[in-house]
Amino acid sequence: MIRVVLPAPLYRLAKIDRAGELAFDVPAPVTQRTVLDAVEARYPVLRGAIRDHDTHKRRAFVRFYACEEDLSHESPDAPLPEAVARGDEPYLVVGAIAGG
Amino acid sequence: MSGVRVLVGTKKGAFVLTSDEGRKKWNVAGPHFAGWEMYHLKGSPVNPDRIYASQSSGWFGQQVQRSDDGGRTWEAVDNKFAYASVPGTHQWYDGTPHPWEFKRVWHFEPSPTEADTVFAGVEDAAIFKSTDGGKSWAELPGLREHRTGSKWTPGAGGMCLHTILIDPAKPDRMYVAISAAGAFRTDDGGKTWTTITKGLHSGFMPDPTAEIGHCVHRIAFHPSNTDRLFMQKHWDVMRTDNAGDQWYEVSGNLPTDFGFVVDVHAHEPETVYVLPIKSDAEHYVHDGKLRVYRSRTGGNEWEALTKGLPQENCYVNVLRDAMAVDRLDDCGVYFGTTGGQVYASADGGDSWNAIVRDLPAVYSVEVQTLT
Numbered sequence: 001m002i003r004v005v006l007p008a009p010l011y012r013l014a015k016i017d018r019a020g021e022l023a024f025d026v027p028a029p030v031t032q033r034t035v036l037d038a039v040e041a042r043y044p045v046l047r048g049a050i051r052d053h054d055t056h057k058r059r060a061f062v063r064f065y066a067c068e069e070d071l072s073h074e075s076p077d078a079p080l081p082e083a084v085a086r087g088d089e090p091y092l093v094v095g096a097i098a099g100g
Numbered sequence: 101m102s103g104v105r106v107l108v109g110t111k112k113g114a115f116v117l118t119s120d121e122g123r124k125k126w127n128v129a130g131p132h133f134a135g136w137e138m139y140h141l142k143g144s145p146v147n148p149d150r151i152y153a154s155q156s157s158g159w160f161g162q163q164v165q166r167s168d169d170g171g172r173t174w175e176a177v178d179n180k181f182a183y184a185s186v187p188g189t190h191q192w193y194d195g196t197p198h199p200w201e202f203k204r205v206w207h208f209e210p211s212p213t214e215a216d217t218v219f220a221g222v223e224d225a226a227i228f229k230s231t232d233g234g235k236s237w238a239e240l241p242g243l244r245e246h247r248t249g250s251k252w253t254p255g256a257g258g259m260c261l262h263t264i265l266i267d268p269a270k271p272d273r274m275y276v277a278i279s280a281a282g283a284f285r286t287d288d289g290g291k292t293w294t295t296i297t298k299g300l301h302s303g304f305m306p307d308p309t310a311e312i313g314h315c316v317h318r319i320a321f322h323p324s325n326t327d328r329l330f331m332q333k334h335w336d337v338m339r340t341d342n343a344g345d346q347w348y349e350v351s352g353n354l355p356t357d358f359g360f361v362v363d364v365h366a367h368e369p370e371t372v373y374v375l376p377i378k379s380d381a382e383h384y385v386h387d388g389k390l391r392v393y394r395s396r397t398g399g400n401e402w403e404a405l406t407k408g409l410p411q412e413n414c415y416v417n418v419l420r421d422a423m424a425v426d427r428l429d430d431c432g433v434y435f436g437t438t439g440g441q442v443y444a445s446a447d448g449g450d451s452w453n454a455i456v457r458d459l460p461a462v463y464s465v466e467v468q469t470l471t
Contacts, residue, residue, distance in 0.1 A: 009135055009160060013176065045176040049160040053180050061159040095159045 002026045002035055003090035014043040021090055030085040032064060033076040050093055065092040102471045104426045105170060106434055106455070107151065108442055109138035109464035114153055116171040117455050121428055123446040126455045132174060133165065140421055140464040142208045147215040148468050152234060154205040162204050164234050177234035181205070181222055184241040190224065190252040190259060200224045200244070207421060209264035213271060221261035225252060225278040227290060240290035243276065248295065248312045255279030255315050262420055263319050267326040275329065275344065280315035283331070285344050296344025300333060317360045318420045322369035330372050330399070332362040337374055339399050350399020355386045361423035365448060366431040370398040373433060373449060375418045384415035392435070394449050408452035409443065416441070421464035428469055436462025
């Protein structure tokens, strides 16, 4: 099971009851692209909220972390760390801290 | 029993305010979409329980929410706004070319005849149409591809298409306004557009009477005469009697003619409301007094409406989509402020009461007359 943590506004947007982790299976290879594809397939309302609809480029104020590393600028097709693929560590979608 | 439903968009959520026709006692529901910027909500004239809402965020982009029960529950519908052709560039603030990029929906205008048809005015300026209740959106590219499009420039709030007026008798005729490109009219349902800026004068432009570049803040008409439009421009309150072919100024005795909102009484086509703002550098009301100005003569002669409104130490703004009128026999007038107050008048503006005082900054106010 892959574990994914979303920013709180996206839980509310997707009408996910608990502001905790998502957990679901992702077929190999486990990459940022396949994980986010799976998130958007389960919650279509999130299409366009994390990545651009067509280019799948990360939105400017969204970052991706895992295992205490910033993966925001890594290739979306690079394998995620083994600890994420095993479900030991979550994949974090984070809203940038900025005023507002 | 008749009543009204006021739809309020704020910087941090949406609120639905309801009352009977007395408009004295109000029920306040919300916030809906807490924490999100709600630029605009508007109901269908065909089915008042159908409401469209623009939900956006600098972090997570645009969402379109739809209610089919008068704002009690909501469903996210399609949020993909793709320009119909390679957008190219418009002018940036410094006059250099800048790519056209979708940012948000500023305004929804539901069709007067079809509940599933709705238009969206967006930033960067373009008009989109949905014929399936917001489940999919297609641009009407004739506007963005207008021969002047590459010369359009953003206003301080972005290059937004913020006003859409649909002629209820001739739905193929529409007017739109864009900050800071100007105003346009279509007579063929949005295929082709004509600039309607003759007579406008904007001192911040190298050529003050140029066809393009006027910062139009709002246009309004009375549905009984859609050739007569009233405009609140950056500076100047303007009027046309021939569908925008020629404008003339009707600022008259206003204390300042800068402002954002303009609207027309529901039953008196020559009764017009504006809310003067001190200046473009000081986005708050003049002299610390919150005053709506009413003209019963279609402009030029204005009277201050102050009863029930703060007349000292008030420094709020009223943004362009934040005034509306209802259609009850005694026309109600509503506006919201950047200080979070929503004021209502049940007597055409003679007296005012705050429905709510402490919302987040109000972006938009629309009212539905329920029968």
